[in-house]
Amino acid sequence: MVLSDIGYLAILLAFVLAIFGAIVGGVGAWKQSRTLILTGQRSVYANAFLLTLASGLLFYALVTHDFSLSYVVETSSRDMSVGYLLTSFWGGQAGSLLLWAWMLTVFSAVAVFRSRKRYAELVPYVAVTLLCVQIFFTFMLGFLSNPFERLPVAATDGKGLNPLLMDPGMRIHPPTLLTGYQSFAIPFAFAVAALISGRLGTEWLGAIRRWMLLSWTIQSMGLLLGMWWAYHVLGWGGYWGWDPVENAALMPWLAATAFLHSTMVQERRGMLKVWNLSLVMLSFALSIFGTFVVRSGVLSSVHAFALSSIGPFFFVFLGLIVIVSAGLIYFRLPNLQTEGQFDSVVSRESGFLVNNLLIIGVTAATFWGSIFPLISEVFRGEKITVGPPFYQQVNGPLLLALLVLMGIGPLLAWRRSTLSTLYRNLRWPVLFGLVIGAVLFLLGVRNLSAALGYGAVAFVAGTIWREFYQGTRVRARNADESWPVALGGLISRNQRRYGGYFVHIAMLLIAIGVIGSSFFQQQTSATLRKGQSVTIGSYTLTNKGVYQASQPGVRILYSDLDVRRGGRDLGSLYPTKKIYRNWDNQPVTGVAVRSVLPSMDDVYVIISDISNSGVPTYRVFINPSVSFIWYGAIFLLFGVALAAWPRGSRRATREQVRVREVVTGEA
Amino acid sequence: MSQAAVNSSLPIASRRGRNFRFAGIALVIAAAVILLVALSMRQTKVYYMTVGELQAKGASAYGQSVRVAGTVQKGSIRHLGDGSIKFVAVDKTGRMLVTYNGVVPDIFGKPNVQVVVEGSERSNGVFEANTLLAKCPSKFQSSGNSRSASSP
Numbered sequence: 125m126v127l128s129d130i131g132y133l134a135i136l137l138a139f140v141l142a143i144f145g146a147i148v149g150g151v152g153a154w155k156q157s158r159t160l161i162l163t164g165q166r167s168v169y170a171n172a173f174l175l176t177l178a179s180g181l182l183f184y185a186l187v188t189h190d191f192s193l194s195y196v197v198e199t200s201s202r203d204m205s206v207g208y209l210l211t212s213f214w215g216g217q218a219g220s221l222l223l224w225a226w227m228l229t230v231f232s233a234v235a236v237f238r239s240r241k242r243y244a245e246l247v248p249y250v251a252v253t254l255l256c257v258q259i260f261f262t263f264m265l266g267f268l269s270n271p272f273e274r275l276p277v278a279a280t281d282g283k284g285l286n287p288l289l290m291d292p293g294m295r296i297h298p299p300t301l302l303t304g305y306q307s308f309a310i311p312f313a314f315a316v317a318a319l320i321s322g323r324l325g326t327e328w329l330g331a332i333r334r335w336m337l338l339s340w341t342i343q344s345m346g347l348l349l350g351m352w353w354a355y356h357v358l359g360w361g362g363y364w365g366w367d368p369v370e371n372a373a374l375m376p377w378l379a380a381t382a383f384l385h386s387t388m389v390q391e392r393r394g395m396l397k398v399w400n401l402s403l404v405m406l407s408f409a410l411s412i413f414g415t416f417v418v419r420s421g422v423l424s425s426v427h428a429f430a431l432s433s434i435g436p437f438f439f440v441f442l443g444l445i446v447i448v449s450a451g452l453i454y455f456r457l458p459n460l461q462t463e464g465q466f467d468s469v470v471s472r473e474s475g476f477l478v479n480n481l482l483i484i485g486v487t488a489a490t491f492w493g494s495i496f497p498l499i500s501e502v503f504r505g506e507k508i509t510v511g512p513p514f515y516q517q518v519n520g521p522l523l524l525a526l527l528v529l530m531g532i533g534p535l536l537a538w539r540r541s542t543l544s545t546l547y548r549n550l551r552w553p554v555l556f557g558l559v560i561g562a563v564l565f566l567l568g569v570r571n572l573s574a575a576l577g578y579g580a581v582a583f584v585a586g587t588i589w590r591e592f593y594q595g596t597r598v599r600a601r602n603a604d605e606s607w608p609v610a611l612g613g614l615i616s617r618n619q620r621r622y623g624g625y626f627v628h629i630a631m632l633l634i635a636i637g638v639i640g641s642s643f644f645q646q647q648t649s650a651t652l653r654k655g656q657s658v659t660i661g662s663y664t665l666t667n668k669g670v671y672q673a674s675q676p677g678v679r680i681l682y683s684d685l686d687v688r689r690g691g692r693d694l695g696s697l698y699p700t701k702k703i704y705r706n707w708d709n710q711p712v713t714g715v716a717v718r719s720v721l722p723s724m725d726d727v728y729v730i731i732s733d734i735s736n737s738g739v740p741t742y743r744v745f746i747n748p749s750v751s752f753i754w755y756g757a758i759f760l761l762f763g764v765a766l767a768a769w770p771r772g773s774r775r776a777t778r779e780q781v782r783v784r785e786v787v788t789g790e791a
Numbered sequence: 792m793s794q795a796a797v798n799s800s801l802p803i804a805s806r807r808g809r810n811f812r813f814a815g816i817a818l819v820i821a822a823a824v825i826l827l828v829a830l831s832m833r834q835t836k837v838y839y840m841t842v843g844e845l846q847a848k849g850a851s852a853y854g855q856s857v858r859v860a861g862t863v864q865k866g867s868i869r870h871l872g873d874g875s876i877k878f879v880a881v882d883k884t885g886r887m888l889v890t891y892n893g894v895v896p897d898i899f900g901k902p903n904v905q906v907v908v909e910g911s912e913r914s915n916g917v918f919e920a921n922t923l924l925a926k927c928p929s930k931f932q933s934s935g936n937s938r939s940a941s942s943p
């Protein structure tokens with residue numbers, strides 16, 4: 125087929141053009157030549173087109189079953205539906221790298237195009253930096269991991285996608301995460317551009333912040349979708365296992381979280397400049413590290429990715445990023461002098477500082493735990509690993525401290541807060557948190573950590589409620605508005621602030637889900653003949669029979685389980701075993717899960733085994749409050765949308781300050 | 792602008808005192824993180840070895856929490872009916888009987904599947920696993936996950 129060769133040519137051309145554009149654009153920026161600069165930018169646009177073309181052709185090859193391509197043979201087969209054929213695109217290494225690179229070129233083009241006027245001094249360097257990143261990925265695709273590689277003889281049918289990946293969640297979770305990973309390149313490019321050009325005022329901060337918020341949001345969604353997928357598909361009863369691959373996706377997200385907070389200190393006070401730039405660099409380096417860990421097999425992970433030769437290249441690339449970043453920051457140190465100073469330990473600035481230290485603490489501990497097997501092997505000759513208990517013990521207390529700080533921070537005034545104001549603002553929420561913690565303890569939550577966690581959640585919820593309530597009251601009184609109008613006005617005039625609160629509410633919901641499911645999960649295993657029951661907690665499950673069904677290419681065994689709670693019928697659950705053609709000895713377990721109201725428990729069942737005589741053995745989990753996590757995801761999106769929604773923010777500033785003065789007693 | 796006035800009117804000594812205070816906060820947090828990591832490391836670290844390496848340790852390994860990598864011997868998997876299983880894990884230099892009660896990953900049933908079990912060896916030489924991970928070296932490209940654990 126000629127078309128697939130065009131795809132490969134497009135990748136090669138993108139590689140050449142990336143080198144060309146980087147050189148020409150670089151010289152242009154140096155010599156201040158408009159023509160050369162524009163040529164560099166056009167390479168960015170052209171590469172977006174070329175990789176879109178290549179990706180389109182790979183989709184086309186998959187959909188038309190072009191089995192002369194080894195990638196198509198490895199990841200798809202004739203009996204797959206179009207939906208799953210699209211999943212095959214990122215079902216293998218070459219395809220997921222192509223997706224990474226494709227998204228990178230598209231994001232690059234959008235970033236350059238949107239900023240070409242507003243950040244005209246930065247854009248030439250942004251374009252060059254992004255092209256350099258593109259050189260690396262198109263090199264990978266062109267010479268080491270080519271999705272358009274041909275087989276000597278075309279196959280008649282493909283091997284099909286691994287059944288584990290045959291799930292709607294796989295259509296959305298990997299591309300989201302890959303898009304998230306690559307998107308950290310954009311703020312990185314702006315940071316490099318600001319450092320090279322020496323334009324280190326505050327104007328570039330806006331560009332970086334917006335792009336970082338986008339990356340953060342995509343990465344948040346990638347992580348949450350991954351958790352959702354793991355929970356609903358993998359059938360081990362949980363959603364997060366502190367595996368190196370999960371940690372790798374979490375770390376850039378953490379660095380970005382830290383940046384989004386500390387950037388406010390720079391915006392407001394001109395402080396923490398070096399720190400902020402370092403966080404931008406760190407988040408990109410960690411996202412490359414994430415991509416690299418996933419692909420290299422350096423860290424042993426249960427995510428069995430194909431091991432490959434591309435690891436060393438990633439390592440070199442990662443090293444380059446770190447060296448260039450550190451070098452640039454060092455080179456510009458004289459221009460990065462702080463403008464302000466910490467005035468008081470009790471201030472918004474110091475709140476953000478502690479927040480950042482805690483987040484980076486979590487990141488460092490997670491990094492250390494992930495790479496420790498490597499370190500111990502090199503230095504002690506024995507491989508020592510740490511598992512979930514390590515991360516729970518270390519990150520648990522740090523995250524709890526972070527949670528409490530989430531309540532205090534927003535109530536601190538810039539420069540200095542008086543302790544009496546703080547006391548006035550915090551006494552009711554603190555009391556509320558203590559009461560909730562104590563009541564839960566009396567009601568039977570006999571786990572100190574859990575009671576502390578719930579108490580902290582209640583405390584933060586109290587502070588957020590106070591912010592909304594007081595802001596609305598002040599507005600309603602000053603402008604003589606009705607309360608709903610005042611609330612609407614308050615939010616729309618302070619979108620960033622209240623968007624941030626909604627994201628904080630999302631974090632509270634996620635915290636409730638995590639605390640509930642970490643401390644109070646119950647599980648049991650039972651072999652049940654037809655009509656037999658098992659009781660776990662307050663739930664009783666009865667096997668009503670095992671049935672068989674078939675679809676093209678797959679045989680499905682399913683069990684009809686009746687679920688009751690204290691006599692109340694909660695309907696049926698249907699856990700399954702699917703046996704795919706080509707994958708006989710790998711039956712796929714289908715999870716059945718039901719969220720029960722009002723207890724907010726998830727009843728989670730899988731068939732762990734079926735005996736030769738057809739008697740199933742079930743494993744049943746009661747997972748309290750997991751669905752709070754998914755509600756949190758919705759709040760998170762809403763909060764980010766609110767914060768980022770373009771609106772005349774300048775007009776709002778004066779009023780914003782007035783409301784804030786009243787609320788925090790800021791002078 | 793009034794800020795600048797406030798700043799410059801402050802005596803240098805007190806400014807320096809404040810900076811010390813902030814450095815102090817940073818140090819306390821950093822120390823807390825390092826302490827947490829070091830303590831947890833001591834409590835939760837798990838040696839990672841192959842079946843042969845574990846057996847070479849003999850009785851000194853009994854009761855120690857370890858992670859062991861090996862391959863499931865073909866046809867050795869037995870379901871005991873109560874949700875628990877028994878199988879033989881082998882590698883080039885050793886073999887051991889493993890018991891496990893928990894969620895079994897889907898690809899576990901495949902021939903020659905590589906497993907990583909976490910748990911400890913009892914004095915009768917049987918390995919009691921509380922975590923079972925399975926890996927399939929071939930035909931498995933993307934982010935297929937095969938984790939399972941008996942306890943959260």
